[in-house]
Amino acid sequence: MNQKYVKIIINGSPISKSNFKLSNSSGRSILPYASGKYHDRYALYEEEIAYQARLQNPNIQFTESLIAILKVYYKSKKRHPDTTNIPKSIFDGIEKSGIIINDAQIRKLVIEEFYDNENPRFELELFAESLYDIKYQIFNMEKEIDPIEYSLPSNKKSTILNKKKKIQKDSCGKLCEICGKFVSDSEIVSANKGQTLICRTCLKKLF
Structure with missing residues (x-):
């Protein structure tokens, strides 16, 4: 037909x-x-x-x-x-x-x-297509509506977080285990026989 x-x-x-x-x-x-x-x-x-x-x-x-x-x-x-x-x-x-x-x-x-x-x-x-065609049109809404927001799955979030930490570690030195920030080697102090790394700022707050 x-x-x-x-x-x-x-x-x-x-x-x-x-x-x-x-x-x-x-x-x-x-x-x-x-x-x-x-x-x-x-x-x-x-x-x-x-x-x-x-x-x-x-x-x-x-x-x-x-x-x-x-x-x-x-x-x-x-x-x-x-x-x-x-x-x-x-x-x-x-x-x-x-x-x-x-x-x-x-x-x-x-x-x-x-x-x-x-x-x-x-x-x-x-x-x-021998009888019909189509046109596309994008236009501004007369009134803005609430956006439907999306978030990353938990497995992708952890992967991205690990990548960020690695980049920061490579560029900024070592990670303080108290505040979670990367600081230069000169600002890091080792404790607990070298097993724990703490920045000088956090170390001062401990006393």
Whole structure:
């Protein structure tokens, strides 16, 4: 069928394929279907996408290049997969449905992230490039809204902190074990038979 537009809605929390890959004995990435483990979840999700997409759009197949508008609705603002990893997961399922021949047909893609605690889902619109085009516009908000702030995971925080300490140590001398500051060698005094290093400022405060 010579279709120029479709809309596909798949209910359920979107998940990322990158979190569910395993490697075989030769190091090649695989996607298990029936291991009986948590990793099967993505393969089942991909099949659900294919089934629902075909059910919503029977007898439709795009053969030309496409524009895609993807709206992803998560349950939570903070606890969800990286949105940049989501499109590959979704388009693999759409390709399996037969609605597209290959995900390389998607030449223009816009992704938007939303939140719906009651009804997590994704909504995908596909437009044939022979008939449609898209324009981008960035504009100032009339009223500033509260930003959604993100913080580093604890493992990355410790890695960065260790790097900073090493840089400071290399450039500033030794670390005082009382105040936690790096000072020059001339300002450091050793105590406890050389096992403890204290700067002269902290040493004076002890008396």
